[in-house]
Amino acid sequence: MKKIGIIICARYQSCGGGKCFRSIRERVGAFARYPKDEPVEVVGYSYCGGCPGGNIEYVPEEMIKNGAEVIHLATGLVVGYPPCPYIRQFKEFIEKRYGVPVVIGTHPS
Numbered sequence: 001m002k003k004i005g006i007i008i009c010a011r012y013q014s015c016g017g018g019k020c021f022r023s024i025r026e027r028v029g030a031f032a033r034y035p036k037d038e039p040v041e042v043v044g045y046s047y048c049g050g051c052p053g054g055n056i057e058y059v060p061e062e063m064i065k066n067g068a069e070v071i072h073l074a075t076g077l078v079v080g081y082p083p084c085p086y087i088r089q090f091k092e093f094i095e096k097r098y099g100v101p102v103v104i105g106t107h108p109s
């Protein structure tokens with residue numbers, strides 16, 4: 001069992017997560033890294049809080065309390081226009097502060 005948290009870009013904050021959840025089921029995009037026979041559970045799903053991403057400071061803590069072992073920054077951060085200018089900072093911050101790996105991407109773009 002792999003427990004993950006997903007953080008999306010505030011520009012898509014009304015997103016219902018359909019592409020992400022389907023991609024988990026199908027193990028495509030960034031979820032191809034998880035074997036199909038290993039269950040993946042989403043223990044947290046939230047957004048960055050809006051530029052410049054204040055929620056990044058806090059929301060990983062809740063996800064980790066609920067068992068998250070990996071945090072995914074959703075594909076929308078990368079493929080939106082313009083791409084999120086803080087992706088690298090978010091990854092470095094979360095990995096350093098919370099000690100969990102951060103994967104950039106969720107569903108295929």
Ligand code: SF4
Nearest residue numbers: 009010048051053084
């Ligand atoms: S561009 Fe980055 S900081 Fe701005 S809303 Fe999107 S994810 Fe958040």
